[in-house]
Amino acid sequence: MPLLDVKNLTMHYTTKMGDVHAVDDVSFAIEPGEAIGLVGESGCGKTSIALTLLRLLPDNAKFLGGSVLFEGVDIVRIPEEEMRKIRWRGISMIFQAAMNSLNPVYRVGDQIIEAIQTHFPIDYQAARRRVAELFDLVGLAPELMDRYPHEYSGGMKQRAVIAMALACAPKLVIADEPTTALDVIVQDRILRRIDEVRKELNMAMLYISHDIAVIAEVSQRIGVMYAGNLVEFADTVRIFKNPAHPYTIALMSAFPSIKGEKRKLQGLSGEPPDLLRPPSGCRFHPRCPYATAVCTESPPEYREIQPQHYVACWHPHLGRS
């Protein structure tokens, strides 16, 4: 059985202007120890999914259906107190803005110790030792643990945040844009480190990024999201070799060529839709070069067009000619 099994997850935000269809009918699964990537333009619902998994959604988030089974437990339906126990120990997260995810008025070490002591009944000294290991693991000098966040550099903070995420040896770590704030070289180094650590500790990993290039190399399977829908899901090689969804194809074409300079999403006119009033039928049709009448009428179902290759499209791009 998969470690995490997301089935037809649907979540909307209620606002004064109406409902925002943030996540609609999303399904995917993560096997223990496996690394998965989730890509899509910003505002396509990636982060919403992450937050749903930890149940950290704001008050106005409305859970409309589906289930999230973590080790067989449906974590969207269990009481808060139990969820609290699952947080960090079962599922932990590396946040987008590492800079701000550390409380400025407490020592970095103490903030990690706090997490450990909440979940394991061990005393302060033991916890300190644990932190020292973690720091060592992410490549930080243990003595740094008694410093305050503002005394850290960007990269160090990021590492600290990673260390924190690993503190309770979780089964699944969600990494939401783990490296966007950093310069390319550091990005690379950190991602590698995360990957090594993952293998060492045999955790499952859920990478979330708007930049497919970043996560391609560290994730075994990749899901592509568009406007609140998971439009394609397959192992990394497949996604790159023969993507089936027109949107994925467009993303691919934005992939750096040898020359290295990025091109604008090719053949894609217009903007991502306003999730307040998502388009009828396939949400991608207004921008889709291959759109036909059917696309505008009914939404395509999310089906397995080839083993382990899921697509939601009326006219999937099959094989290559």
Next chain:
Amino acid sequence: MAVRKFFLVFAALGFVAAAQVLNIGIFEDLTTTNIWARIGPDATVWNTYVLGGSHGALYGSVAPTWTWLPSLADGFPSEFVEENGKWVATVKIRKGITWTDGTPLTADDVVFTFNVLLTEVGGQRMAIALGGNWPSYCPDTLLAVEKVDDYTVKFVYAEEPGLGEWTFGALGCPIVQKAYWEPKFQAALQTDDPAASLLAVVPEGEPILGGYRLVRWEPGAFAQVDKNPTYYATGESLTLYEGGGAVIDNPRLGYHFEAYGGATGPVLHKLVEGPYVDSIIYPIYLNQDAAVLALQKGEIAMFLNPLGLAKGFEDRLKATPGVTIISNPPWGFRYLAFNMRREPMSYKAFRVAVATLIDREYVAESVFQGIITPMYSAVPESNPFWHNPDVKIYGKGLTHAQRVEEAVRILKGAGFSWDAEPKVINPGTRNEAVVGVLPDGTQVPAPKGFKLPDGRYCPEIELLAPSAGYDPLRATFAIYIEQWMKELAIPVKANLTGFNVIVNKVWAPDGFDFDMYILGWSLGNPAFPDYLYYFWHSSQDVPDGFNTPGYRNPEYDALAEAFLKAKSVEEARPLVFKMQEMLAEDVPYVILFDTPIKEAYRADEIEFPYTEVLGGIQFVWPLTTVKALK
């Protein structure tokens, strides 16, 4: 633990209560305990309430009749005789009077007191340098005070002094002990500001003569005075007769004295000196409400307030069982002053017209419902000896309509005129007015364009009065006066403002800068109304002088001078009557009203020898004749 101690203190309190204690509320803290400061720059009524009983004087005017009698002195002073160009009189001092340290009071103490005042420091007399009331005890014409023998002192004047300088001047001066003050005074003389140094002395254990001495002062909380066991007058009886006669009898000193015809006719008052109360505690209340509550709860036997009770407090206390309320005529008045140096106030007719318009009775009876008494003469009728009952009262008993017509007549008579002259229509009816339509249909226009006799339009007149904040009574009165004058199209504007603002305008550094103002005076010694001189004598019409209206009338000046120089009150009385008539006639002031002094006390705790006295109990406090009933 703490609680137990608490009870112990209560026990102690119980013990204290065995000795007689009076609690008398006051509203402001002492500012000094030093006699020089108390009579001088710190001459506040509150200091007097608490410390007034500590020192004695040679003579004094005794309430409630204000009979002038010896207190430390033995009999009346001698007549003045001229000795080589100077005028000399002697005063005998009673024998057997002792200070609290046991030493006797002798001529040396009296002489020392005056020598301090007479000492020249920095080109002026110490009396002046000390300021406050000292100058009046040490008039310029007093040259020296010398010891004749241990119990006789000689006063030397440059010219024969009158009541002001002698009877009600030097002879009323508080006497201090030489032995205690001599060294301190000498020390003070060595400093560069002797007066200041003298005022700064904290008189620890100063021997005194009076009935009560200060034993505790808890700044901001309370002050306590205890009775002086060696008080010279304890047990001394003073009998006052309706004929005006007075008999003093002091068995302890074996002293007997009769004056003003002695024991003739029925007895008016028989006062036997105490002090009867072991100690009086003066808790300080910072607002009257607190004091009233305390009185209702019986925490205090009464409280002292120079202004008396406000109407509301009276209403509230009437209901309280055990509380008695007494009402006494005030010794003062609130008045409207004209600046006679300016037009149109310079015209007698104008002042008379305004006086005619002012309906004191209406405001007093209707608006203020009897909390104020209308006044007409410069000497309140509460002082029958000096008050002249038949002075001219403009507009007395007229209706509003009649007053308007009368005023218009007076003004026209003096050459004033209007563009549209005020006419009263349907007088006496509900819609009586100076503008409107007559029954016959003729339209009476609103009066306008008030003109001076020379035809120029009357300049804008400012009427200064305390704001409702400072004194609602005067504020309201001012607003009414403004209304009445405006009815006649007189361009007046009532400016209700802060007390200090008025004072600083009236007594502006360079002369008097006002048109009309309303303020009040509380008057000094009822036995001798010398303010009649200060307020209207032309010599006072100088910057910072007291003749604010600028009243200059040679005839009045002559009277006023004669009055100060008079040798006896009998001689002075007719003069005072004439002065009142002239003032009422020329109206430099319009005497408006004053409020009777209402006082409340717990009849079950405190007993007074008399409750009918000019200015109320607070005016004669402290009393060595009060008794505590608990």
Next chain:
Amino acid sequence: MLRYIGWRIAQIFVTFFLFLTMVFLIFQAMPGDYTKQFIMNPKIPPEARQALAERLGLTGSVWDQYLHYVRNVFTGNLGVSFQHYPREVWDVIKERLPRTAVLFLVADLLAFALGYPLGKYIAWRRGRISDYVVTVTGVLFYTIFTPLLAIILLFVFSNVLGWFRSGGFLTPSLWLRPPVSPQTVFLLLTATICGLLGLWAGSHFLTRRIGHPRPRAWARRGLVALGLGLAGIAWGYSGIGSYAWDIVWHMFLPVLAVTLISFGGTMLLMRDSMLEVIREDYITTAKAKGLPEKVIRDKHAARTALLPTITNFTIGLGFIVSGGIVTETMFSWKGMGLTYLEAVLQQDFPLAMGCLTFTGILVLLLHLVVDVLYAFLDPRISY
């Protein structure tokens, strides 16, 4: 750190100097002078008033007076009060200050102790009914017309229930033969309060190394309780306990009034700064870490939100003079506020100026205190 403080002190001196100048100019602009008080007594000849004016230094050129004034202030001499001539202004202030100090110290601390948790609480329950109710109540007390509140309190507690005396700070009958003066008692009270406060602050420092949060909290409470106990015993056996008690008893109503009026300020400020902090990412992180709500609220949110509240509170302590005016009048509490009011009404300029100057010094010093406090409370700040 030290260099910074030095620099701040220099700044403060400049500001203070300007402040003095302003105060002086304002009072120069005031018309008339104290000697006018005696205008009411015709027996006092103009010369006597002149003499007084000279002695009070009301003559001489403005410039001389100014120099004289500034020199005096910087030599710790606030001049001589007119009302209490020839008493020194500083002497008067020394007498009145402790009363106000105790009153407001207690009240402000209570207000803080009330407003801080409330603000925390309602911010956390943003938008719920309790939030609105508490907020509105807070604002109501915060904007209530002080005399009105005083009247109501006096009415209820003194008139109807008769629990407290209607004014003053002691019962004269109890103080006829006291072993100590109220001054001393007030000073001792102030000392006690500051002592306990220090202990409370210190307890955080002492217990910071204790591993688990819960025992740490208990250790802290223990220390404070111990302090309280000791203080209580000390007062009990000092033999002046009953006197102190009398004063404390009189303090109740004014303290209640001030507390009610000022807790709203702290509360609303705390609420707002909480709401801002709650949006920070590290709060989400804390949630994600699976920390209990209470820990997130009290440790992560409140702790950071505290800073602006502290500033406001500390600086607020400086304005006891103006704050006292109304309260002290209503409750006959002869402290700085009343002193100032009287001084102004009586045109006792030196005293009034003294009070203002004093306030100035106090506030400026508190600014410094805040800086230092920050250095301790906020690791980001290091001077």
Next chain:
Amino acid sequence: MLISERVKIEPLWKIRLRLALRSLRRNWALFWESRIGPLGLGIILFFVLLMIAHPILMATVWDSRVYDPIVGFDRALVGRHPAPPSWAHPLGTDPIGRDVLSQLMWSTRSEFALGVTSALITVVIGTLIGAICAYFGGVIDTIFMRLADLVMLFPFIALLMVLRSVIHLDLWRLALVMGILSGFGGITITLKAQALTVKVKPYIEAAKVAGGGAFHIIRHHIIPNIMPLSFLYMMFNVTGAVFTEAVLSYFGLLDIRMSWGIMIHTAESAGYLGAFGQYWWLWAPPGAAITLLCFAFYLVGRGLDTVVNPRLRKR
């Protein structure tokens, strides 16, 4: 032609208007959502009604000789003033026989006049200085900021108590003085801070590049952007002004003929205040009025706060 069909051309003003209306609607919605804002607004409206009603009543049912708030006097009740509430006098009469309700309503006008005037002055000064300091910085900035520190050193009411004997404080002068005093005080600092955040916005740069003069930029770009905050502070300043006036009047330090504060003062100096329940109509109505008005404006202020300051909004 397709394009020309699809895109409708509208005059600019229409678009502007539509945008303005939309933002207004949105802000109103936010304000309404705050719940406390509307409550305050309601109370204020109530007082406005009182204010308007007074002259009408005086002109129609109330005989000015009886109901004039200052020189009115009810002869019918001679000797019984202060009279408790009755049909003739719904809130009774004061110690010198004037109708309390009439005084209450009449004073409302002056309270509004005072509050709004002084708050306006404050905000205008504060905004201008804030904007200028933020834009120019340097010496100007330092000067005004130090000045603000200095002003903030003075206890407000205490200072006014002194100024009152320098300046003859009637209603308008008081408003002016208060306005100016608080105008140079703390508000400049806050508004400057706000203006600074605006100053760094790209469009300011753009405007500069486009050659917009300093004052043009301040007037057209900075000030409009700090206006909302100023408006918010205005509300708080009204509260401050009304409260201060009341306190000063209560101590009888102002030269105003009638105001809520003076009503209480009259009751007190006539000795009715301490009787509490017995003469409640002398102190309760004005006391409540002062409190409510301050309360109301403060609430509105906080309501606006949620509009102006997104961080305080519900997510």
